[in-house]
Amino acid sequence: MDFSRIELDDGQRSFAEEVRELLAECLSEEEQDRQYRVGSGFDETLHMALGSKGWLMPTWPVERGGAGLDPLRARVLELELRHAGVSNMTILSLRSVWPAVEKHLDAELVEELRPKVARGYVRFCLGYTEPDGGSDIASAKFRATRDGDEWILSGSKIFTTEAQNSQFIFLLTRTDPTRPKHEGLTMFLVPTGSPGIEIQAIRTFGGERTNIVFFDDVRVSDRFRLGAVNGGWAVLRGPLDEEHSLGGAESALEDLSIGGSDYALVLAKALQVATDWASTAVREDGRKVSEDDAVKMRLGMAATDVEVARSTPGPMGRVFGSEALIRGAADLLDLVGTDGLLMATSRRPNGLNELEFAHRYAQGTATYGGTVEVFRDMIAQHVLGLPRLDLPGRKVFLQNPPTSR
Amino acid sequence: MFMTGSGIRLQDYSLSAEQEWLRETFQKFFEKECPTAVVRSAEPLGFDADLWQKLLNMGIASAGLAPSVGGDGATLVELSIIAEEVGRSIAPVPFISHIVATRLLAATKAPDDVLNQAIHGHEVVTLAVQPSRPGRPQLVPDAAIATGAVALVDNELALFRAGLPAAHMENHGRTPLGLWRPGDGADCLSLVRGDAANMAHQHAVIEWKVLMAAALVGLTEASLRLAADFAKTRYTMGVPIGSLQGVAFPLADVAIGVAGARNLTRRAAWTAEFEPENSLEIALMAFSHAARLATWGTTTAAHMQGGLGFTAEADASLFFLRSKGWSSLGGDPMRDFVTIGESLIASKNAATAEPR
Numbered sequence: 001m002d003f004s005r006i007e008l009d010d011g012q013r014s015f016a017e018e019v020r021e022l023l024a025e026c027l028s029e030e031e032q033d034r035q036y037r038v039g040s041g042f043d044e045t046l047h048m049a050l051g052s053k054g055w056l057m058p059t060w061p062v063e064r065g066g067a068g069l070d071p072l073r074a075r076v077l078e079l080e081l082r083h084a085g086v087s088n089m090t091i092l093s094l095r096s097v098w099p100a101v102e103k104h105l106d107a108e109l110v111e112e113l114r115p116k117v118a119r120g121y122v123r124f125c126l127g128y129t130e131p132d133g134g135s136d137i138a139s140a141k142f143r144a145t146r147d148g149d150e151w152i153l154s155g156s157k158i159f160t161t162e163a164q165n166s167q168f169i170f171l172l173t174r175t176d177p178t179r180p181k182h183e184g185l186t187m188f189l190v191p192t193g194s195p196g197i198e199i200q201a202i203r204t205f206g207g208e209r210t211n212i213v214f215f216d217d218v219r220v221s222d223r224f225r226l227g228a229v230n231g232g233w234a235v236l237r238g239p240l241d242e243e244h245s246l247g248g249a250e251s252a253l254e255d256l257s258i259g260g261s262d263y264a265l266v267l268a269k270a271l272q273v274a275t276d277w278a279s280t281a282v283r284e285d286g287r288k289v290s291e292d293d294a295v296k297m298r299l300g301m302a303a304t305d306v307e308v309a310r311s312t313p314g315p316m317g318r319v320f321g322s323e324a325l326i327r328g329a330a331d332l333l334d335l336v337g338t339d340g341l342l343m344a345t346s347r348r349p350n351g352l353n354e355l356e357f358a359h360r361y362a363q364g365t366a367t368y369g370g371t372v373e374v375f376r377d378m379i380a381q382h383v384l385g386l387p388r389l390d391l392p393g394r395k396v397f398l399q400n401p402p403t404s405r
Numbered sequence: 406m407f408m409t410g411s412g413i414r415l416q417d418y419s420l421s422a423e424q425e426w427l428r429e430t431f432q433k434f435f436e437k438e439c440p441t442a443v444v445r446s447a448e449p450l451g452f453d454a455d456l457w458q459k460l461l462n463m464g465i466a467s468a469g470l471a472p473s474v475g476g477d478g479a480t481l482v483e484l485s486i487i488a489e490e491v492g493r494s495i496a497p498v499p500f501i502s503h504i505v506a507t508r509l510l511a512a513t514k515a516p517d518d519v520l521n522q523a524i525h526g527h528e529v530v531t532l533a534v535q536p537s538r539p540g541r542p543q544l545v546p547d548a549a550i551a552t553g554a555v556a557l558v559d560n561e562l563a564l565f566r567a568g569l570p571a572a573h574m575e576n577h578g579r580t581p582l583g584l585w586r587p588g589d590g591a592d593c594l595s596l597v598r599g600d601a602a603n604m605a606h607q608h609a610v611i612e613w614k615v616l617m618a619a620a621l622v623g624l625t626e627a628s629l630r631l632a633a634d635f636a637k638t639r640y641t642m643g644v645p646i647g648s649l650q651g652v653a654f655p656l657a658d659v660a661i662g663v664a665g666a667r668n669l670t671r672r673a674a675w676t677a678e679f680e681p682e683n684s685l686e687i688a689l690m691a692f693s694h695a696a697r698l699a700t701w702g703t704t705t706a707a708h709m710q711g712g713l714g715f716t717a718e719a720d721a722s723l724f725f726l727r728s729k730g731w732s733s734l735g736g737d738p739m740r741d742f743v744t745i746g747e748s749l750i751a752s753k754n755a756a757t758a759e760p761r
Contacts, residue, residue, distance in 0.1 A: 004414065296745075297746055319661055320661050
């Protein structure tokens with residue numbers, strides 16, 4: 001057990017300074033406004049700038065396109081990016097998918113892609129969920145059919161966030177509908193520029209843009225297959241575990257879960273705004289808000305939730321962090337009242353819009369990477385050892401599941 | 406915030422090999438020496454003198470003191486590991502009161518003979534967690550079995566003996582809660598006065614709350630374990646009830662609560678020991694969170710056992726009653742949230758574990 005503060009030496013401090021300088025150059029107010037408008041945190045200029053420093057894959061050796069950073073410098077980099085509000089979605093996709101690509105893709109292609117990934121030229125999006133599927137991604141119906149040295153892909157994938165900025169889609173397909181559900185799946189890495197692929201934007205009330213991607217008899221070379229035909233589930237496990245925080249923290253320099261790192265940070269920012277408001281605001285009757293115990297109590301509760309989220313490990317932290325954010329954002333918005341409803345785009349922004357944003361954004365976190373209900377199932381089975389309900393589609397691929405009458 | 410507010414911190418929640426050994430030792434000790442039959446037979450007073458003597462024989466009373474005063478130098482981290490096992494077995498012993506009061510006596514340089522009485526367990530000492538007023542009757546944890554109480558009276562911290570052990574007041578948690586009235590100060594041993602007294606008392610309360618948080622984590626987890634075992638073996642319509650989401654999900658939520666509260670408590674214990682100047686808020690967070698977790702966690706655990714969980718015969722009832730009966734001794738969690746909010750406003754800094 002150790003929660004000591006790490007004193008940075010001169011070299012480490014100047015490294016942090018170097019990161020901050022690069023961020024200051026890239027993160028203009030105009031760029032932030034653009035990101036807010038388009039609903040994507042992806043900033044190509046920044047992404048390429050990070051890539052040119054080897055900071056997309058910072059712990060990779062320099063000759064592979066990384067920066068050869070030690071774990072502490074990598075942590076400094078991670079926290080500086082987070083502090084600056086840089087979206088990590090594209091980088092997280094790269095890092096979760098790359099080990100599977102490296103292990104299962106054609107070796108020549110891997111060599112070709114590695115420097116491009118590290119330098120920022122190549123990005124991946126995740127092609128898991130289907131419009132009628134949801135979190136049960138192993139029930140994918142998306143068909144891939146072999147035709148000589150090629151495969152023909154047809155179907156659609158939804159919630160393919162950042163597809164519009166990605167060169168490849170990490171695609172889950174069904175290659176044998178007659179086999180058990182997990183044994184008829186095959187993974188591909190498909191160029192998003194292939195003829196027959198159409199990316200359509202989907203807007204969320206959280207403000208983010210995601211996508212639906214249609215595949216109309218798209219042809220892809222067998223070289224882009226990952227792992228064995230019908231062996232896709234084994235390929236997908238690693239990236240899924242990564243996304244689910246199943247690995248947990250492997251060192252004392254890592255966060256315990258995405259709930260503690262990403263979701264708790266959004267709540268912490270909302271809490272900062274609410275605290276600033278409480279420090280200065282005055283009620284209609286002249287009383288200072290800062291003297292109101294009901295206000296202090298709610299700030300204290302949100303602050304506690306932030307720290308609990310940061311302390312809760314793995315999938316449990318993912319659930320707690322998401323729900324603490326949902327709870328906290330709603331309550332802090334109530335706390336500041338009607339003033340909190342004004343948006344960043346309002347004619348008279350009042351600095352409280354972080355709350356309004358957090359309340360919208362929070363809702364998506366309960367679904368990202370599998371819903372909190374899916375995670376509760378995992379926790380019930382793996383932490384508490386509760387029995388699993390034997391549902392008809394658990395192991396069998398139901399091509400035409402029964403519909404309710 | 407607060408403790409994580411600046412710089413990069415390690416986030417190592419793991420136990421060392423020695424700490425793991427300590428945890429296992431006490432877990433096994435309580436499994437053997439304190440099954441729920443022992444808990445029941447200690448009711449209504451909530452004190453088992455034999456069990457306490459066995460713990461004293463293991464050196465429990467001196468464990469948390471510096472070697473220079475005859476202790477073993479265990480930190481609050483190790484003590485919180487033991488406290489979690491005390492909670493897991495809902496052991497009827499004054500562990501938290503005695504440990505915290507003894508450490509407070511040592512910290513305020515109580516005379517050797519006084520300290521020796523406590524560290525050898527010749528007398529049970531407790532802490533009046535809430536500030537006291539002369540002549541005003543006060544419910545004090547473990548006062549019904551203690552012969553000494555450290556209390557803060559009018560900016561003076563003192564060890565009181567008069568009126569102790571106090572009259573036992575039968576209570577919800579089946580604990581040795583005593584109604585005690587501090588005297589006018591003539592009959593007590595003054596330890597420290599003024600700001601130093603307030604600070605010493607506050608730090609003792611921090612330690613008390615951290616250890617209580619750890620105990621409540623263990624208590625809630627034990628109660629969750631009972632409910633999970635029940636849910637695996639109880640069938641409805643041909644399936645175990647634990648396979649149904651209406652049962653599994655509430656239990657999963659308790660598991661999530663336990664995992665987070667345990668880690669937060671570890672951070673609080675570490676901070677109170679190694680950075681006491683930063684420890685108030687995180688200790689209050691750990692306590693208030695664990696207190697609320699214990700309340701709904703034991704409620705959920707009992708309810709998932711249906712009508713059976715509501716019977717006095719079910720062990721679920723023992724955990725349910727102690728969750729409130731123990732946590733309420735530390736005061737209203739909402740008051741702690743107010744204090745945390747006050748600190749936030751004062752420091753104007755809610756942010757966060759970011760580098761600078």
